[in-house]
Amino acid sequence: MTGHLRRPKTVANISGLEGVVWFSEVDLRIAAGPRTFARGRDLVSSVIEVRPTDDGVRAVVDGTAPYEVFLGPASPGFFGECPCPSGDFCQHCVAVGLAVLGSTPVDSGAALPQITALHRRLDAVLWARTPVDHAGSLDYAGAAGEFLDTVAALIDDGHAAEARPLARRAVERIAESLVTMEDTAGVVTQACQRALTLYARACAAARPNGPKLAAWLFQLELNSPGWPTVTLSEFADALGDAGLAAYRTLVEEAWTARADGDIRQALTLLVIRERLAKLDGAPVEAPLPEDLPSPAAFLGVSSADHTPWLAEFLVHAYLEGGRASDALELRRSQLTTHPTRDQYAKLRETALGLGRWAELRPWAVDVLRSAPDDLVGALIDDGDPESAWESAEKYGCSSGAWLEIARIRVRQHPADVLPGYRGLIHECLQRTGRGVYREAVSLLLELREASEKSGRLGEFEEFVAVVRERHRRRSALLDEFDKAGLGLGAAGEAASAVS
Incomplete structure (x- = not known):
């Protein structure tokens, strides 16, 4: 060519x-x-x-x-x-x-970006079609934030009519993606809530059809797995009298027609009715209907398959109704039953909002000791990398969890991570294949950086020499090493000569 x-x-x-x-x-x-x-x-x-x-x-x-x-x-x-x-x-x-x-960078400072291109970019940026892990969720949230900045700029520049469908679609795409996303840090949920707030702003500036907006908001709440939270007061002006009337009618019709035994739908409708009561000026402390189950009753009738979904609705319902103790009791029960990083994060979020986290955190950490990977991740999310590293060393954890904390530990204590990286590389090379070899190269490059920071580059070169000699018959592996510049350094050549 x-x-x-x-x-x-x-x-x-x-x-x-x-x-x-x-x-x-x-x-x-x-x-x-x-x-x-x-x-x-x-x-x-x-x-x-x-x-x-x-x-x-x-x-x-x-x-x-x-x-x-x-x-x-x-x-x-x-x-x-x-x-x-x-x-x-x-x-x-x-x-x-x-x-x-068809995705090109969008200039949020432009007077009016091409709306067709923005619609095409929206699905590319915000639609996660495969499961996304914790690290991927952070990257996703960053990309979503950039896109939402563009939507906000459109509204600020007087183009609310063009921004309105973009914000609405963003809410739908982020909510869909969240279902299979490991959002332990809550950053994607925050992006979803921000998208809904932008949609409310756009609707206030460029009035949509009130009853149609009411129908969309109602379906969003009715089918929501707990996010985003619809604040009706943000949409009140855009809905107008006709939209609010349509919304009330939809709520009451659904309540009358609700299916027996469908706890999820009943809880959702109870929360919606409470929000409507507040919008209409009912006392904030007014309790939800008495048929809202207690945590014990709820856990007694909910199957393991759908309890996590229903629990989200019930926690929100308790908080809406001023039943803070019940909300925390349910969160504690969920963490006890499912000791995971995600459940820990949910308990933390609820307890922080109620000013109870300092009291509950030691108990929650103790619960997670039976799940070391989740404990390490939870402590990272807590902003406590020192305890996360100590837990990884004391209780052991998977290579993925160790790498997550090691990549933080290396910033201040590079020498601490050197033995662990060497062990992971040897473990990795027990397998074969180009993908495995590239994984080993990636780990070696991280080890080299840590070795440089700790002033022990000579040890790294000796280690590379040992690995190359041990696997000298794997030509594909050595080829990947050479591509990455992982040849024999001076120390490595000396070590090779001695061997």
Whole structure:
């Protein structure tokens, strides 16, 4: 291929791409990581010759050399191939993925970004089609925040009518994605709530049809798994008298027609009715109806399959009705039954709101000692990395949990993590395959950085020499080492000579 390559056409003008997209920008961010994703975003304009194939999509990226990239579906998600030195899922794969999605960076300071492009970008940024872990949720929240900044800028610049459908769709996409997302830090839930607040602002400035808005809000609440929280007062002006009347009618019709035994629906409607009462000026301390079950009664009739969902509704109902003790009792029961990082985070959120966290935290930490991985993660979320590291060392944990705390520990105590990294690398290389070798290289690069920070680079070079010698028959592994610059340093050559 010559150096005289055609400049890229926009993906919208490239024929044959309809129906080939099986991934979103969230998937790209998670697969690549934030640094590689940022580099790939800068290369979108260098993508040329995008073409679908029977098993994926191929394109050429005009970088320091023309790289032919392939993206294909996998289960779950997708995979990428690129011949560049960075490895398979590199910045060139990101650039091609973004080009296929038609996703270009949005300038929130522009007078009026192209709304069609923003709608296309919305699904790419906010639709997580595969499960997202804790680290991925942080990345997702960052991307959602950037998009919502653009929506907010539209409203501020007097374009509420254009921003309104974007904000509404953002609420729907984030709420859908949250169902399978590990949002222990609560950052994605916060983004969902922010999107709803922006939608309320847009509706106040550019009035929609009141009854239609009422129907959407009612369905959002009725089918919600606990997020976002609808504050009717934020929508009161946009709803108007006709919208509020329609909303009340929908609530009462649903209450009358509710199915016997459907605790989830009953609890949801009770919460909605309480919010309506407050909007109408009823005393804030007015209790919810007496048929709201106690925590013990609720746990006695709820099956294990749907208790987590229903518990969210009931906690909100207790808080709405001023029943703080019942809310905390249910949260404590959920953590005892399911000692996980997520349940710990939910208890913390509720207890903090009630000023009871300092009292309950020691008990909650003790409960999680039976689940070391969750304990380490919970302490990280608490902003207590010292205790998280001590727990990882004392109780043991999986390699994933150890890496999460080690990447924090290395900032102030790099020498502490060196033995653990060496152990993980040896453990990793008990397996074979290119993916495993790249995982080992990634760990080695982190070990090298920690060794440099602790002034023990010579030990690192000796370790690399030992690993290379132990696995000298794995040519693919040594090839990955060489690509990453993990050859024999001076110390390593000396160690090799001695061996």
